Amino acid sequence: MIFLLMVVSGFCVPLLAERLGHKTGINLVTEIAQLRTHCIDSAQGLMEILSFGRERRALTALQIKHGKLLQLQSRMNHIDALSQALILLLTGLALWLALYFGVQLVLAEQLNGVNLALIAFAVLAAFEAIMPLPLAFQYLGRTKKAVSRLLDLAEQKPAVLFTEKDNNSDFSGKYSxxxxxxxxxxxxxxxxxxxxxxxxxxxxxxxxxxxxxxxxxxxxxxxxxxxxxxxxxxxxxxxxxxxxxxxxxxxxxxxxxxxxxxxxxxxxxxxxxxxxxxxxxxxxxxxxxxxxxxxxxxxxxxxxxxxxxxxxxxxxxxxxxxxxxxxxxxxxxxxxxxxxxxxxxxxxxxxxxxxxxxxxxxxxxxxxxxxxxxxxxxxxxxxxxxxxxxxxxxxxxxxxxxxxxxxxxxxxxxx
Missing domain, CATH: 3.40.50.300 (P-loop containing nucleotide triphosphate hydrolases)
Structure with a gap:
């Protein structure tokens, strides 16, 4: 039973977190990039914004983008809280089951009390290793989107390809x-x-x-x-x-x-x-x-x-x-x-x-x-x-x- 709870905690809960956070994570990367671009453009074009009296418009646009980012981050926090609550619930349930059956064995003198404590600690340690998995899966969509943006840049072919070595290096100082x-x-x-x-x-x-x-x-x-x-x-x-x-x-x-x-x-x-x-x-x-x-x-x-x-x-x-x-x-x-x-x-x-x-x-x-x-x-x-x-x-x-x-x-x- 405890093993089954570990499977649910280490597999089902992370998949649930990934499913709930996939689209939100992708949108989060896009909104962060757009907010940074807007901030840089506004800072570099501050003179033009002030000259044409568009500072309120620029500030409103900044607040809208910032609001969208806060909404996305809030949703990601809710998903994180849900997944962590499920893990804690399953951890508590597994610990309760271990103690319940362990106490029965101790009372029947089939298990030493010290060993029961070690079993309890082992259950907590096992679930502690599982604890970070939902958060990692939750941000998997965000990570994939960020990597995709980097790969798009890295894989762009240059407009011009140079030779590795000069085919003719004797110019006699005549640079026409x-x-x-x-x-x-x-x-x-x-x-x-x-x-x-x-x-x-x-x-x-x-x-x-x-x-x-x-x-x-x-x-x-x-x-x-x-x-x-x-x-x-x-x-x-x-x-x-x-x-x-x-x-x-x-x-x-x-x-x-x-x-x-x-x-x-x-x-x-x-x-x-x-x-x-x-x-x-x-x-x-x-x-x-x-x-x-x-x-x-x-x-x-x-x-x-x-x-x-x-x-x-x-x-x-x-x-x-x-x-x-x-x-x-x-x-x-x-x-x-x-x-x-x-x-x-x-x-x-x-x-x-x-x-x-x-x-x-x-x-x-x-x-x-x-x-x-x-x-x-x-x-x-x-x-x-x-x-x-x-x-x-x-x-x-x-x-x-x-x-x-x-x-x-x-x-x-x-x-």
Whole structure:
């Protein structure tokens, strides 16, 4: 009889808990994820929420989600309480049966009283081992859902597959860039490029200008192999980029963009991402090149100053100068600049471009911009429209041709 009660406690009650808690556990995982997302979005977009007077609406949405989460947690607690009560009931019943029959044996002098106590303790110990099972089964649905979310992420196939080793590592220091008949389209969208051709020679500085949506930033995404083109060939140093391993390709180019990210750690650690073994002297020299040394020297803890989430300790222009300092430390032969002055006021943008001058020396440079004053020090300018290079040459040549660039130039200087 006691064995039967143990089977009910260790098998039937956990299955009941699993059945009652399966759907609730799955909903619990979903609600927790949605609540976290809402909290992060609200915190990061607090300025916009306050600006449009939507703080009450955001708070109401938070309270609704929090209320749903509390309801689910309350239901899980009720299920837990029910399963634990059943286990305790069955444990008490088994103990009562053991003592009842044991006392009869003791009275009949067929069992020693000390042994009866040991039997009672053995029954309690057996049911104590069973006690956690209902709770584990109750949260099984939640655990499966959480594991499923992790596996969905882990099993996603990368958009680009790199080779493990370089197929050709002899570049002779000639780091040219060439797009040859390149076509590309984002999933479920019209083509961005159709048979695009562009050649940037070693040490040449080329700017790409054009309207928003022309495909300028996509050039850098293809160069860094965030995506691969549908057709055509992209060469670096006369070598197909698919012949580079990931580490080799990343070791050829630095990227400075309008979205340069700072991690929530010290300024020193943010800089060491580019060169982990850099000395303090190298760090200060890089900051000097980026024209940020005076700012850093005034910080309370210098290089050890915590930058805050998303670099909140610094302005947008200073964050981009830190990105320049990283590029200086990395000292790579190709420099990719993706709208580096976007969002900066004209004076700050001009000063920022001046700080890039030293970094560009001797490097192959591709600058993406819509700000025509940024292209003055470029060797060549390419005008892109609808995924095609429609003009290419020096600024003087393009102005002399009196076509698209000349029109952009005239319009820009009238603003």
């Amino acid at each position: 860039i060439e797009f040859n008949q390149v076509s590309f389209a984002y999933p479920e969208r019209e083509a961005i490029f159709e048979n695009l051709n562009l050649k940037i020679n070693q040490g040449e500085k080329v700017a790409i200008v054009g309207s928003t949506g022309a495909g300028k930033t996509t050039l850098i995404q293809l160069l860094t192999r965030v995506f691969d083109p549908a057709s055509g060939v992209i060469n670096i140093a006369n070598t197909h980029i698919k012949n580079f391993s990931e580490s080799s390709l990343r070791g050829l180019m630095s990227v400075v963009s309008q979205r340069s990210h700072l991690f929530n750690m010290s300024l020193r650690d943010n800089l060491l991402i580019a060169k982990p073994k850099a000395s303090d002297r190298e760090l200060y020299q890089a900051l000097k090149t980026a024209q940020l040394l005076d700012v850093v020297e005034q910080l309370p803890e210098g290089l050890n100053t915590w930058v805050g989430e998303h670099g909140s300790r610094f302005s947008g222009g200073q964050i981009r100068r830190i990105a320049i300092a990283r590029a200086v430390l990395a000292d790579l032969p190709i420099l990719l600049l993706d709208e580096p002055t976007e969002g900066l006021d004209p004076i700050t943008a001009d000063e920022f471009m001046k700080s890039l001058t030293e970094l560009m020396v001797g490097r192959t440079v591709l600058l993406i911009t819509h700000r025509l004053t940024d292209v003055q020090d470029m060797d060549k300018i390419a005008v892109m429209e609808n995924g095609q290079i429609i003009e290419f040459g020096t600024e003087a040549e393009l102005l002399g041709a009196n076509k698209r660039y000349a029109g952009l130039y005239a319009q820009y200087h009238l603003i």
